[in-house]
Amino acid sequence: xxxxxxxxxxxxxxxxxxxxxxxxxxxxxxxxxxxxxxxxxxxxxxxxxxxxxxxxxxxxxxxxxxxxxxxxxxxxxxxxxxxxxxxxxxxxxxxxxxxxxxxxxxxxxxxxxxxxxxxxxxxxxxxxxxxxxxxxxxxxxxxxxxxxxxxxxxxxxxxxxxxxxxxxxxxxxxxxxxxxxxxxxxxxxxxxxxxxxxxxxxxxxxxxxxxxxxxxxxxxxxxxxxxxxxxxxxxxxxxxxxxxxxxxxxxxxxxxxxxxxxxxxxxxxxxxxxxxxxxxxxxxxxxxxxxxxxxxxxxxxxxxxxxxxxxxxxxxxxxxxxxxxxxxxxxxxxxxxxxxxxxxxxxxxxxxxxxxxxxxxxxxxxxxxxxxxxxxxxxxxxxxxxxxxxxxxxxxxxxxxxxxxxxxxxxxxxxxxxxxxxxxxxxxxxxxxxxxxxxxxxxxxxxxxxxxxxxxxxxxxxxxxxxxxxxxxxxxxxxxxxxxxxxxxxxxxxxx
Numbered sequence: 001x002x003x004x005x006x007x008x009x010x011x012x013x014x015x016x017x018x019x020x021x022x023x024x025x026x027x028x029x030x031x032x033x034x035x036x037x038x039x040x041x042x043x044x045x046x047x048x049x050x051x052x053x054x055x056x057x058x059x060x061x062x063x064x065x066x067x068x069x070x071x072x073x074x075x076x077x078x079x080x081x082x083x084x085x086x087x088x089x090x091x092x093x094x095x096x097x098x099x100x101x102x103x104x105x106x107x108x109x110x111x112x113x114x115x116x117x118x119x120x121x122x123x124x125x126x127x128x129x130x131x132x133x134x135x136x137x138x139x140x141x142x143x144x145x146x147x148x149x150x151x152x153x154x155x156x157x158x159x160x161x162x163x164x165x166x167x168x169x170x171x172x173x174x175x176x177x178x179x180x181x182x183x184x185x186x187x188x189x190x191x192x193x194x195x196x197x198x199x200x201x202x203x204x205x206x207x208x209x210x211x212x213x214x215x216x217x218x219x220x221x222x223x224x225x226x227x228x229x230x231x232x233x234x235x236x237x238x239x240x241x242x243x244x245x246x247x248x249x250x251x252x253x254x255x256x257x258x259x260x261x262x263x264x265x266x267x268x269x270x271x272x273x274x275x276x277x278x279x280x281x282x283x284x285x286x287x288x289x290x291x292x293x294x295x296x297x298x299x300x301x302x303x304x305x306x307x308x309x310x311x312x313x314x315x316x317x318x319x320x321x322x323x324x325x326x327x328x329x330x331x332x333x334x335x336x337x338x339x340x341x342x343x344x345x346x347x348x349x350x351x352x353x354x355x356x357x358x359x360x361x362x363x364x365x366x367x368x369x370x371x372x373x374x375x376x377x378x379x380x381x382x383x384x385x386x387x388x389x390x391x392x393x394x395x396x397x398x399x400x401x402x403x404x405x406x407x408x409x410x411x412x413x414x415x416x417x418x419x420x421x422x423x424x425x426x427x428x429x430x431x432x433x434x435x436x437x438x439x440x441x442x443x444x445x446x447x448x449x450x451x452x453x454x455x456x457x458x459x460x461x462x463x464x465x466x467x468x469x470x471x472x473x474x475x476x477x478x479x480x481x482x483x484x485x486x487x488x489x490x491x492x493x494x495x496x
Contacts, residue, residue: 007407010047014040018155025151033151034138041134041158042127048168048405049123053418053441059169060440062176063122065097066108067444073109074264076102078440081449083432083463089275092440096272098265103215104179117444126167126175129182133360134158136185141364143192144329152367153360156397160363161404162305162356170404176217177353183213184357187224188336194246195231198238207250211257218280220357223339225250227332234328283349293350298341301352306362307396309389313369314362336361366393417495421445424493432463435473437495454482461487 021036054060061078068080078097079086091099107125115121137157141150157163165171166178187209194202206228213221228250232238238246265273282288294300302310314337321330337358344354370393377386402408421438424446432449436442439450448471454460460470464487472478474490483490 003406003411003413004408006047006050007405007409010043011402011405011407014043017043021155022151025147030147034135034154037138037151037154037158038131038134042131044159044164044401044405045127045130045167047407048164048170049120049127050413051168051170052119052414054119054122054444055169055171055174057172058176059122059174060444061092061097062100062105062108062174064440064444066105066122067112067117069102069105069109070113073106074268076105079443079449083449083468084451084455084459088272089279091276094272096269098269098272098276100176101215101218102261103212104176107179108175123167123169123175126169126178129178130163130167133163133182133185136182136189137360137363140185140189140192140360141367143189143196144333144364145368148371149364149367152370153363156363156366156394157360159398159401160306160359161397161401162352163359164401165404166353166356171353172351173217173353177356180213180217180221181357181359183209183216184221184224185360187213187221188227188360191224191228191231195228195235195237198235200246200249203246203250204253207253208257210250211254214254214258215261220340220343223336223357226335226339230328230332230335234332284347286348288349291349291351295345297350298345298352298355301355302362304400305352306359306366307393307400309392309396310362310366312389313366313393316369316372317365333361333365337365369393417493418445420494424448430466430468431471432468433471433473433491435475435478436493454478457481457485460485464488 017036017040021033021040024030024036025033054063065076065078068077069075071080076097077095078091079093079095082095086094088094088096091097104125108122111121111124112118115124134154134157138150138154141153143150162171163178163181166174169175187206190202190206190209193199194206206224210221210224213224225247229243229247232243232246262273279288302314317330318334321327321334324330340355340358344350347354370390373386373390377383377390380386417438418441421442422445424442431447432451433439433442434451434454436450436452439452442448442450454472455463460482464470470485470488471491472482472488473493473495474483475492478490482488
């Protein structure tokens with residue numbers, strides 16, 4: 001019931017704030033209007049991030065690796081001290097963990113170091129970045145078109161269900177996708193500034209942002225390069241030599257930011273780095289971890305992620321772009337969407353988060369179509385049809401957001417099993433715990449080394465001789481011979 005109370009309160013409060021934001025915008029109090037919109041978006045992010053447990057995929061793994069990075073930032077580990085044999089190819093149970101690029105994990109580690117090992121500190125970077133993302137969306141929409149386009153697009157960003165879910169760590173790839181989305185959008189923003197103002201610093205920051213996106217989620221970040229070119233061509237402020245020079249500078253900065261880590265891990269952790277590189281490539285040709293789907297998977301997901309009517313503004317915008325072929329701004333937005341969708345449609349492995357970084361462009365296109373209908377509504381014979389489409393373009397994403405937030409469902413957001421784990425004593429002893437269902441969570445919340453299975457008696461004895469204190473979770477199905485060992489401690493942990 002507590003979740004329902006807080007959920008309903010959050011929805012009502014945010015609705016009031018969004019309405020005030022719209023009123024202030026119509027009164028030309030633009031700064032205050034955007035502040036209110038950001039405030040409402042922040043409330044939604046804090047609400048969805050207030051699950052006081054680690055989510056199964058993939059947040060718990062990111063959380064543990066980030067925790068371990070506090071002690072050794074250049075050595076990403078899952079099992080920090082793997083006392084049992086492990087398969088370096090198994091990213092859910094290995095030692096050196098280079099399954100993901102490091103930037104998001106470093107930032108989370110910094111937050112955990114500063115605010116303590118807890119769920120809010122884990123999600124705080126994502127809360128901040130997606131809130132700033134609302135502002136970036138407004139600024140991009142405003143810079144390319146007008147303030148109203150920016151406001152509508154920013155609103156759609158702030159309430160977007162999938163963005164909220166990845167912010168709260170509730171779905172796969174979670175905070176990694178947040179960082180990737182943020183730095184893609186930041187790099188596009190600075191590409192716009194560079195194209196408009198022709199300042200060298202903006203181009204350098206754009207390169208740093210693209211490099212940071214690569215350090216968040218690898219090479220799809222290079223989508224910004226064709227966007228950069230189209231924006232620069234559209235400005236008509238650059239000679240051909242200037243374009244070549246500045247593009248070279250941009251690529252040089254990207255390489256300086258992104259390449260050192262790749263060289264470092266291939267030299268320091270060659271087995272793991274080589275395997276992960278080949279594993280990433282397999283996503284293109286193989287279905288990994290049962291994450292497959294038809295060619296049209298991502299196009300089909302659009303109706304769920306952005307609302308069932310999203311195809312109308314996309315088709316309309318494509319038609320307008322083809323009709324006005326010399327408008328490179330429109331081409332830039334279209335490329336931001338079509339290239340990733342085509343690429344990930346061809347790839348055999350498919351997940352809904354793969355195309356999330358195209359969301360700002362989709363929001364801006366939706367806002368453009370909404371404004372087009374608003375301006376030319378009187379020209380249509382059946383005005384009620386146009387009005388209905390306008391309402392649904394906003395209402396369907398709002399509905400989807402509420403479905404993702406789950407404010408009206410009775411959910412235990414502080415489960416007892418997590419409280420049990422947090423109460424396990426923290427000591428400096430060398431402790432290992434066997435026979436648990438949640439070893440990753442246990443290693444995040446405590447100082448135990450934890451494993452799901454019980455090893456052989458010989459292994460237990462060897463670990464005991466090495467000075468490890470052996471704990472076994474007594475779930476009632478332990479081999480009696482194990483129970484008779486004198487060098488073990490039987491404890492009882494209630495897990496999820």
